[in-house]
Amino acid sequence: xxxxxxxxxxxxxxxxxxxxLGCARALAEADVDLVMNARGADDLxxxxxxxxxxxxxxxxxxxxxxTNEADRERVLTEAADPDILxxxxxxxxxxxxxxxxxxxxxxxxxxxxxxPIALMKACLPQMIANEWGRVxxxxxxxxxxxxxxxxxxxAARAGLTGYVAGTARxxxxxxVTINNLLPGIHATDRATSLDTGVSEQKGISIDEARAERxxxxxxxxxxxxxxxxxxxxFLCSQHAGFIVGQNILLDGGAVNLSM
Ligand code: NAP
Numbered sequence: 001x002x003x004x005x006x007x008x009x010x011x012x013x014x015x016x017x018x019x020x021l022g023c024a025r026a027l028a029e030a031d032v033d034l035v036m037n038a039r040g041a042d043d044l045x046x047x048x049x050x051x052x053x054x055x056x057x058x059x060x061x062x063x064x065x066x067t068n069e070a071d072r073e074r075v076l077t078e079a080a081d082p083d084i085l086x087x088x089x090x091x092x093x094x095x096x097x098x099x100x101x102x103x104x105x106x107x108x109x110x111x112x113x114x115x116p117i118a119l120m121k122a123c124l125p126q127m128i129a130n131e132w133g134r135v136x137x138x139x140x141x142x143x144x145x146x147x148x149x150x151x152x153x154x155a156a157r158a159g160l161t162g163y164v165a166g167t168a169r170x171x172x173x174x175x176v177t178i179n180n181l182l183p184g185i186h187a188t189d190r191a192t193s194l195d196t197g198v199s200e201q202k203g204i205s206i207d208e209a210r211a212e213r214x215x216x217x218x219x220x221x222x223x224x225x226x227x228x229x230x231x232x233x234f235l236c237s238q239h240a241g242f243i244v245g246q247n248i249l250l251d252g253g254a255v256n257l258s259m
Contacts, residue, residue: 004238005134006031010084013037013066013075013119016044018188019138020088022225026233027084028055035060035079067111072118081126084236087116088138091190092152094197100152108152112139113159120178124171133176134236137164141184143247145255161247168245177244179235184251185213186223219252 009032012024016038024036028051036051038044041063048059062078064071066089092108116137127133139157141147146154161180168178185191191210198209214220228250234240235248249255 001237001239003030003233003236005084005233005236007033008083008236009033009035009079010086010236011035011037011075011079011082011119011123012086012088013115014088014090015086016040016047018190019183019186019225019228020086021047022227022229023086023088023136023138023232024229025051025055025226026229027086027236028057028059030233030237031055031057032084032236033058035062035075035082037062037064037066037075039063039065066119067115069118072115076119076122079123082123083127083130083132084134084136085119085123086136086138086232086236087119089115091140092150092156094149094194095151096149097151104152105155108156109159112153112156113163116160117163120167124167124176127176128171128174131175133171133174134240135176135178136232136235137178137180138232139180139182139247141182141249141251141255143180143182144249144257165245172244175241177235177241179240179243179246179248181228181232181235182247182249182251183228184223184249184254185217186225186228186250188225191222217252217254221252223250223252 010027014020015024015036036048044061048061052059060078062075089111142150142154143157143161195206195209199206
């Protein structure tokens, strides 16, 4: 399918690995020029080079912490009013409700709520002026089904979800869509670190920890960054202009919602 977005420009934050990289690759496959970002400059350069070579699109890399205001300004300056914005950042660590201080909450809110909001506030005005724009926020299945040990993530992502529910409807009249993609477990470094935690806690191998988790998913496997990216690219396509303010689960059926 031709996504109809060749020649558009996209900013994909936190995109040297994992789901962000999957989104960047799928947009590049649709001939979209990219600005990519991550903290680690070497991995970012490797990811950007691979995309340039495979898809022949223009890619700018801006190393930096997207949750830091000064770094974010550099990213936004390079992106210069993109047509497409995909927001992403690392998720907060797991723990117990007794563990989390005010500063832990402020860190999670900064990374997973206030950073995507700041990125949207910066990019939406020109999208509205152009009467075309696409925003996809990478959140989590925990928005629909909160995960007990991810209390910091549950809290911050709930705030972002509420903001998007209103803002998406305010910008929709201008041809701008905002939607959230909610990953269930996907085979990325983040999944490996979660499986490592379970393996250490239970005294089992990482493969056994993964097999246990896969058995809980109706699809009996982890998702891939490529299929996640393909969904993101579709939401950014010309065909998705009537999809507004949705929270779309990509979880192999793990969360059982009848509606
Ligand atoms: P990942 O494989 O660990 O990749 C994270 C990417 O983001 C890397 O490129 C990393 O590069 C970059 N990054 C992290 N923090 C950043 C920051 N502050 N500023 C700029 N770049 C940053 O993670 P993932 O699995 O793709 O997860 C992406 C998001 O989806 C996370 O918020 C995660 O909590 C959420 N999620 C993932 C899953 C899953 O199963 N994978 C499930 C539910 C939710 P640097 O480290 O070099 O910065």
